[in-house]
Amino acid sequence: MIGLIDYFIKRPLLVNLFTVMILIFGGVTVWGLQKEIFPLVDFDVIMVRASYPGSSSEDVEKLVTIGLERKLKEVDGIKEMNGLSAEGSSIITIEVDPDYELEKVLDDVKNSVDSVDDLPDDVTVPTVTSLNNRQRAIIKLSLTGIEYDGLRKASKKLRDELEKISSIAKVDLDGYRVDEIRIELSPKKMARFEVTIGEVARAIKERNLNLSAGKLETPNGDIIVRTISEFKNTAEIEDVVVRSNTSGSKIKIRDIAKVIRKPREGSILQRSNGERAVFLDIKLKETGDVLNTTRLLKTKTAEWFEKNSKRYQGLKYRYADDMSYFVKRRLNILKNNGLVGMVLVFICLLFFLNFSTSVVTSMGAPIAFMVSFIVMDSMGLSLNLISMFALILVLGMLVDDSIIVSEHFYQKLEGGMDPKVAAREAAIETIKPVTATVLTTIVAFGTLLFMGGIMGKFLWPVPVMVIICLLASLFECFFILPSHLADFCRVSPKQKGSRWYQRLLDLYSKSLDLFLKGPWLVLGASFIFLVGSVFLAKTMRFELFPGDDVRVVFLQIKGKVGTPLIKTDTTMKRLEKMAMETVRKDELDQIKGQVGVLLSRQSRKTGHHYGSLIVYLTPPGERERSTDDILNELTDKAKPLAPGYVITVRKMQGGPPRGNPVEVEITGGDLEQLKKASKEVLE
Structure with missing residues (x-):
């Protein structure tokens, strides 16, 4: 250690060149570091989903959920399993034991689900997925202003254009209803031709084929044979022969039915600021940069609208839930705090040290930061909200050790000691106390590395970044700073005392x-x-993660099962109108209305008795009222507008995903008793 200190003090030119290289390479590195919202995390949660269209929640539980749960109980590594049976859908949530490997448990769950053979024929093939944030939603784009058919066509065209961006994983369409082909049979015509529904179904099934026909071996190689006879349009369906006789007469679909192609009737309605809308939910790839991608996405969207303005006259678009805002804001805080902190440190040092010593000492923080950025890049780390929080946290610690060494050096310099000798003695005499100080801080933050659960996975960049920065500061303090002090710092007689x-x-x-x-x-x-x-x-x-600057408020309603969709839609329209009148123009970014959907903290439920209103607010700096003030006013005004519905108003949860502050779980075999017990607990 002492030998290295002497080596660098005797070679100031090498140290100066090394410092310049650190600043240049560090600056280039931080410019190229991936910027993302949160670090990549596997949540150790597996979801099993199955659909049973047209069935009640009781039937879904008996015929689907219980059968899947019974088979899944055989899998090792499951810490907890919860099943949710709703109208037409079954969702099983599996929490994986942290002592087991996630991929191994995931494979076992898939095999168990595949082995279930007693599900009803109408049940879709269950899907098994592992929850993670590798494909992250970075921004939402709403299309409004024209009739629904035009919205569907425009949204598909725009989606295809945006998916050409290499860093975008996919673009989901929310509020888009896919086409379906309806064959409306005429009972009178069927009776006249003596045709049954079974004959029609069989004829269509036999005509619409895409089957493997084996392999044809030839001297020139094998040829895979496949029979393809799929419908391409409604005319081909109308020409399907249902029955023919020996005289040559044929009965076709067109003779007994109408074939209509139109959007599938859905139970979910979407609106933006009260207008019918289709939403594009843009998701980022694992290696994508949120700032660059959002910038490119907005440019491409503007170009597409300019190019298609005549084709889709009246079409409007609006952004919401732009996650790049938070990343840019945190980057600006880091940059401003760094610059202001460096200037303030320099000014404070001028009261006790001379100009040259103050300059050299205050350079310790930027040099340590540049070294940290280089190490981050080599370790594959990114700049995200958590790692930038750690950098802001450690900012004030990086010059502490440099100040100790510089003050010790300055004291010896005032005593008449040669600068090189003073720098050497100051570094050697402060090695133990400074190193001990840094190590105690490292140990204090290092304990966060042992935090378990999802919270531990999200917060691990904090101790890692703090440790990297402190070690970089220690390196600068004993190998770079002494050489700079010996080379640049002198004390004139006028400065003494x-x-x-x-x-x-x-x-x-x-x-x-x-x-x-x-x-x-x-x-x-x-x-x-x-x-x-x-x-x-x-x-x-x-409060673990304060939500003072949260910009999203949820207003949700829940009615009795069996409530007609039109009644829920009417109630939601009243709430949408109230929200648009309550939230001022300078406060409102966009209001998204969803009829038939309930967005909980853990899942998404569907049903005619559900409704969700998502209020996207402008940044806190652009409005006078806080999110809590707006939330309270919405709560007071919403209650009289939704009689017969349970209303919940809450703001988006800040920070990483986590459970509710308090959860009460009631289990039992009788559903009616469970409902009664839950009401008593609520009271």
């Missing part, structure tokens, strides 16, 4: 003597402060 500083020392000396003479008084005062701080801490509100 300072009257105000001497007066400050005299005042401190007298105060210290006073405290040393009354140790019991000092101990008593310290004890009072300790007890008082503990008492005040108990009265303070605890």
Whole structure:
């Protein structure tokens, strides 16, 4: 260690060149680092989904969910399993034991689900997925202003254009109804031709084929044979022969039915600011940069609208839930704090050190940061909301060790010691205390590496970044700083001594003597402060991730099962109108209305008795009222507008995904008893 310090002090040109290279390469590296929202995380949760169209929740439970759960109980590595049976759908959530490998449990779950052979014929093939954030939604785009058929066509065209961006994983269409072909049979015509529904279904099934026909071996190689006879349009369906006789007469579909192609009738309605809408939910690839992708996406969208303005006259678009805003905001905080902090450190040092020593010392933070960015890039780390929080947190710690070494050096320099000798002695004499100080901080933050669960997976960049930055600062403090001090810093006779500083020392000396003479008084005062701080801490509100700047408010309604969709739609329209009148223009970004959907913290439920209103607000700096003020007013005005519905108003949860503050789980075999018990618990 001492040999390395001597080596660098004797070679200032090498150290200066090395410093310039660090600043250049660090700057280039931070420019190229991937910017994302959160670190990539596997949630150790597996979802099994199956659809049973047209069935009640009780039938789904008996015929689908219970059968799947019975088979899944055989799988090792399942910590907890919960099944949700709703109208037409079954969702089983599996929490994986952290002691087991996720991929192994996932494969076992897939095999178990595939082995279930007693599901009803109408049940779709169950899908098994592992929850993670590898494909992250970065922004939403709504299309409004024209008739629904035009919205469908425009949304598909725009989706295809946006998916050409290499960093976009996919674009989901929300509110888009796919086409379906309806064959409306005429009972009178069927009776006249004596044709049954079974004959029609069989004829269509035999005509619409895409089957493998084996392999044809030839001297030139094998040829795969496949029979393809799929319908391409409604005319081909109309020409299907249902029955023919020996005289040559044929009965076709067109003779007994109408073939209509139109959007599938859905139970979910979507609106934006009260207008019928289709939403594009853009998702980023694992390696994508959220800032670059969002910038390119907005450019392409503007170009597409300019190009197709005549084709889709009146079509409007609007962005919402732009996650790049939070990344840019955190980057600006990091940049501004770094610049302001460096200037303030320099100004403070000028009160105690000379100009050259202050400059060299204040350069410790940017050099340590550049080294950290280079290490981040080599480790494959990214700049995300968590890692940038860690960088902001550690910013004030990076110059502490440099200040200690520089002050020690300056004291020796004022005593007449040669700069090189002073730099060497200052570095050697402060190695142990400075290293011990840094190591204690590293140990304190290092304990976060052992935090388990989803929270631990999200927060691990904090200790990693703090440790990297502190080690980089320690490296700069003992190998770069001493050389710069010896090379650039001198003390002139006029700079020696300072009257105000001497007066400050005299005042401190007298105060210290006073405290040393009354140790019991000092101990008593310290004890009072300790007890008082503990008492005040108990009265303070605890919030793990504050949501002060949350920009999304959810207003949701839940009616009785069996409520008609039109009634829920009418209620939602009243709520949408109220929300647009309550939230001021400078506060409102967009309102998304969904009829037939309930968005909970853990899942998405569908049914005619559900409705969700998502209010996207402008950034906090652009409005006077806080999110809580707007939420409270929406809550007060919403209750009279939805009689017969349970209303919930909440704001989006800040920080990583986590459960509710308090959860009560009631289990049993009788559904009616469970409902009764849950009501008693709520009361």
